Structure formats: structure tokens, C-alpha cells
Amino acid sequence: MSLTELTIADAASGLRARKFSAVELVRAHTDAIAALNPRLNAYITTTADGALKAAQQADEVLAKGEARSLTGIPLGIKDLFCTNGVRTTAASNILKNFVPPYESTVTANLLRDGAVFVGKTNLDEFAMGSANITSAFGPVENPWKRNGDDAALVPGGSSGGSAAAVAAGLAMGATGTDTGGSIRQPAAYCGIVGLKPTYGRCSRFGTIAYASSLDQAGPMARSVRDCAIMLQSMAGFDERDSTSVNCDVPDYSAAIGRSLKGLKVGIPAEYRAEGLSAEIETAWQQGIEWLRAAGCEIVDVSLPHTKYGLATYYIVAPAECSSNLARYDGLRFGERVPGETLDAMYEATRRAGFGPEVRRRIMMGTYVLSAGYYDAYYLKAQKVRTLIRRDFTEAFQKVDVLLTPTAPTPAFAQGEQSDDPVQMYLNDIFTVPASMAGMPAMSVPVGLGATGLPLGLQLIGRPFDEETLLATGSALEQAAGFTHRPAIRAEAAK
């Protein structure tokens, strides 16, 4: 089997058995990036030279028999994680020349465990988007194609570059961040697995902030087991993030294949929403049957405030973003544009530096926090957020995990959705509620729709119970036998 088609788990055993070297493994991926990235645009910055040097060191470590969980494994890093000495742009012009002098905790953890970074993956600007079309470095193309149709599809967003890279074999796994669905929705659109951990499970230190009470880093990979391996490395308490939670990190791989006998799976009635495509409805029903066959008890539950999740999100997230992005002022960092007065300099810098979606969200946030409107919008949204969380807490008194669709439709074509921001926001309708409540959630590919595009199902778990997600996700994965691969991929390009 080609080196770009292996799972992380198989590659790690292959490296230990000396079936191939880390240099060979990494070179297969950097060659694939050189061949396909000009088309897919999955990476903003590639780091082939550094990766090959790191691979040589990995081979020395392997020779000494001192390999760690990710020694020699090529990963893509979303360009929202600060990487020491490697440009980190957040896909924004305002940070196009930013070279962090420090390493984010999540990437430092992956490096500690031997991972080799092959590049920084593309994303929606400052992670604001659901289609990876707002990047200042251009859109990412989804490596999947509709049957008999060459139209360029979106990979989803905001972690669209990570999802496309993993699907196409340009990385064995990648980091993502998820604020309202930015790991799960692109994972579903690209036919891979993506896991958003419980808020507080992975450190946010060194991750460029969008909406701090929602942002959470997580793994994206081609199997549930690979996500478990990556999460094991990424998770853990960090003193430098005041919202990091100090609780033990369990052995995630041990959850894979665990018996589901007696597990109670909730099916929330409110996720049968308008706009849910028939093929996704069918996939959801199939998922329910698979879990029933695996010994689960299926329980109907109600999450009555589901329909308010998105509207709440589009008040809370812009409010936090307007505050977080105030730091890009052209004084301390950011590309400075001169102006006659200090205010004129700020305004010129921020107009030139931010794209339209980021400007729009900053303005929305500024408005909902402004005097006279704070109570009507922001305070109200915070209260509705409490009710959304209460829905989940009550459901988890009856069930162990929830099963829902990840997104209402499969991937769509670039330019196919209207310019209306609200229409675009609806792509995240099923992922946002778990984000608002801080619950862990995962998307698993379960099949192909009528047009040949991957469909994903979402599992939502109790806080800090990622193990149940991994156990249930691995059962879905096994039942679905999802071995489909996209049209554009490293192996096919040879």
C-alpha cells in the first residue's frame, strides 16, 4: 500500500518494524504536496526542508528504539496555531508576515511526541467561515468530485485546508480548531474523522483567538483510532491557558472497539430540521440501525432550544471576536497602514488587513456590545446559551451519547451558495449547539450520497467523555466500512 494511504496507526507500526523509514514516509507526503497543493491550495505555507530534517532525526530515534506515539508521522497544522519560527497567518493579510517567536501548547505536545510538521494548512480568515472561501490566500478545493462533474467543491470550514490535506493524502492527520463546527463540518464534507474535544481539554495557548469561550483544538484524521492517537498527544492541562481544565487524560485508544452493549444513544427530535437533505436523513437512520445492532438502546430525546443555537452563536462569537481582534492595530503587530491621525491609522490598517467576513463579524460584535444594545443582544444570548446547555445536561441524564447528522447537506460548489451571510451560517446548524454548551463532539464518515459525496454523522458526548465518542465512532466506522477515497489524491496523482 502506498505510504500516503496508510493510517497513522499502521504507519507507526511500519516505522517500528523498519518496513520503511521516516524519511521515506515524510518524503512521500512532501512530494504529494508539491504535486497537488498548487491545485488544492490546502497549505498556505509548506515546510518540506524542515520536515525532512525532522524525519532524519526521527529515524535516529527509531533506530535507538525510543520512538514515541507520533515519531516520524507527517502532520498538517492549521495556520491558526503559532509555530516557533514558522509564519502563522490565520489566513489574514494582517498577519501575512507574522513569525511567532513561540510554540502553541498543542503543537509543542505533538512535537514532544515526535510528529513531523509538513506545513501550515489553509483556513477561513481567523477561522470565520464554513466553506474555506474567506482566506486571504485563496479558497481550498475539496479533493472530492460529484459523479461525472468536475465542478470545484468547497471543503467546508474553517479547517478546510486540514480536511482537504488529510483526505487527499497530503498529511496523515492534521490539527483543526472548532468554534461552531470548524472541525466537524469540513471533516464531513471531506470524508474524514474530526473530533472537537470538551472545552478546556486542549490548551488554547498559542492558538490565535476567534471566540475564546468556544474555540477548541482537536484532531482530524482518516480513522477514529488515528484521532484517538492524536488527541492523546494534544490533550492535557496547561497552566498558561486559564480555561484549561486540570483532569486526567485517559487512554483514548483503549476506548476503540469497546463493547457498546447497553449504551444509551439519544436521537434528538429537533435535528430533523428543515433543509436536511433526504440522503442525510437516510444515512442518519442507517447509523441508528448500526448502533442498535451493536447493542445500543436507542432513546428519543428532546433538545428544545436547538433552533436558537445559531442565532445565539452569531451574537456571542462576533462579540468575542470584536474584542479579541482589537489587538490587530498596526502598532504592536499587524501590517501598519499610515494615516494622518492615530484613529485614521487604525482604520486604514484594519480595513486593509481584514477581509469582508471578518470586518462584518467585528462590526456585528461591536454593535451587540455597544451601549444601549448590550442587554437586548449580548446578555440575552448568554441567557439562551444557559438554556442550550441545560437541554444537553438534561438529555445526558437519560442517555450516554447523542447521534445526529453533522451538516444538513453534502459539500457544495464554490459560488453555489448565495451571498447572503445568514444562508451561509446555516451550514453549522447541527454543530453549533454542542459548541455553545462546551460538549465534546465528533464527525464520522458513514457513506456516500447520491452524487458520490461523503456524508458524516455527529456524536455528541458528556463533558470530558471523549472515550464514549471514540467507542461509538469506531462502531459506526466499522459498520459503515468507509474505505472510499476522493478523486484527487496523492496515490491517484502518481
Place this chain on the structure above:
Amino acid sequence: MSLDPATVRRIARLARIGIDESDVPALQGELNGILGWVEQLNEVDVEGVTPMVGTGHAALRTRPDVVTDGNCRDAVLSNAPDGVGPFYTVPKVVE
């Protein structure tokens, strides 16, 4: 609630984002579209509900107010748009 052009200009000013007069109609339409859509939250009874700040999985920790990773002045300044020696430079703002 519907934003008028003056309010759009005021929000842009508060956000320190420069806009041209020609940007105002489109921004007004988009922001009003979003605000009209979030009005659905008025259907929700939030009487007596405590607002949720963060996700509440842990109380916010504090630590002593001391430097923990000092002696990295050059690193701190390494991305300054403009600097002289160990200083940030900013445009002259007082005549």
C-alpha cells in the same frame, strides 16, 4: 431593530474599521439581515435565567502576577511593524 446609515458609520468608527461611503448600503443590508434573523431569540423566555459566561467546566484560575517567561524582549518585539532598538515606534499623535 433596523440600522440606519448613521449607525453603520458609528459602528465602523467604534470598531476602528475604515469604510467608504459606498460600503454603507451593502453593510447596512447585511447587518440588518443578521440582526433581523437573531430577533428570533425574543421568542425565548429567559426570565430568571443566569447568563452563561464561558462553559463552566472549571472556575477561572488566577496566578501570582509575576513574570514567568522573562528575558525575551527581542522575541516580544520581533513582529513590531516599526521599531527602533528596544522600542516600538508609533506615529506622532501629539503636536
